[in-house]
Amino acid sequence: MDVDLIFKIAAIGILIAVINQVLTRAGREDMAMMTSLAGVIIVLLMIVDLISRLFNSVKSIFHLY
Amino acid sequence: MNIMQIVAIGLTAAILALIVRQQRPDIAMMISLAAGTILFLMILGNLKSVVTVVNQLSRKASLDTIYLSTVLKVIGISYIAEFGAQICRDAGESSIASKIELGGKVLIMMLAVPILSALLETILKALP
Numbered sequence: 001m002d003v004d005l006i007f008k009i010a011a012i013g014i015l016i017a018v019i020n021q022v023l024t025r026a027g028r029e030d031m032a033m034m035t036s037l038a039g040v041i042i043v044l045l046m047i048v049d050l051i052s053r054l055f056n057s058v059k060s061i062f063h064l065y
Numbered sequence: 066m067n068i069m070q071i072v073a074i075g076l077t078a079a080i081l082a083l084i085v086r087q088q089r090p091d092i093a094m095m096i097s098l099a100a101g102t103i104l105f106l107m108i109l110g111n112l113k114s115v116v117t118v119v120n121q122l123s124r125k126a127s128l129d130t131i132y133l134s135t136v137l138k139v140i141g142i143s144y145i146a147e148f149g150a151q152i153c154r155d156a157g158e159s160s161i162a163s164k165i166e167l168g169g170k171v172l173i174m175m176l177a178v179p180i181l182s183a184l185l186e187t188i189l190k191a192l193p
């Protein structure tokens with residue numbers, strides 16, 4: 001199964017935190033905000049298709065329409 | 066799909082969420098969300114076979130399928146409502162979680178109404 005998705009999300013989270021620190025140290029707070037937003041959006045995109053798969057399979061199993 | 070695999074995935078996700086929680090609490094919440102979803106997607110295979118067996122048994126016993134499908138719908142609704150409410154509670158939004166649970170209860174009540182009316186009618190007919 002796609003267990004590596006969890007590791008990918010954790011890696012992105014740690015990467016964002018590091019980039020934020022670097023950018024804030026360099027005095028570019030706006031860029032730091034941009035990168036954190038971009039990271040969160042990427043993680044959201046990865047999670048959305050996972051949740052849609054969950055809801056479709058639950059719908060098919062429990063005959064929920 | 067054994068229990069060791071489930072526990073291993075759950076533990077690693079919990080540890081990763083803890084690591085990321087200091088800097089990025091939102092990403093930590095997404096890790097727990099992804100882990101919950103993956104675990105349930107793994108369990109669904111077994112659940113599907115159980116549901117098909119129950120269906121066949123009920124068909125063999127010539128039960129009315131309306132009752133079994135309603136029970137399955139109630140289980141599905143309660144599971145999804147609990148899933149969403151728990152995720153919201155993890156994120157610290159307990160008010161949203163209670164609203165989700167309220168919605169789930171109302172939907173289950175709506176499903177139960179036809180069965181209740183059928184039950185009442187059979188009781189009234191049985192009375193002299």
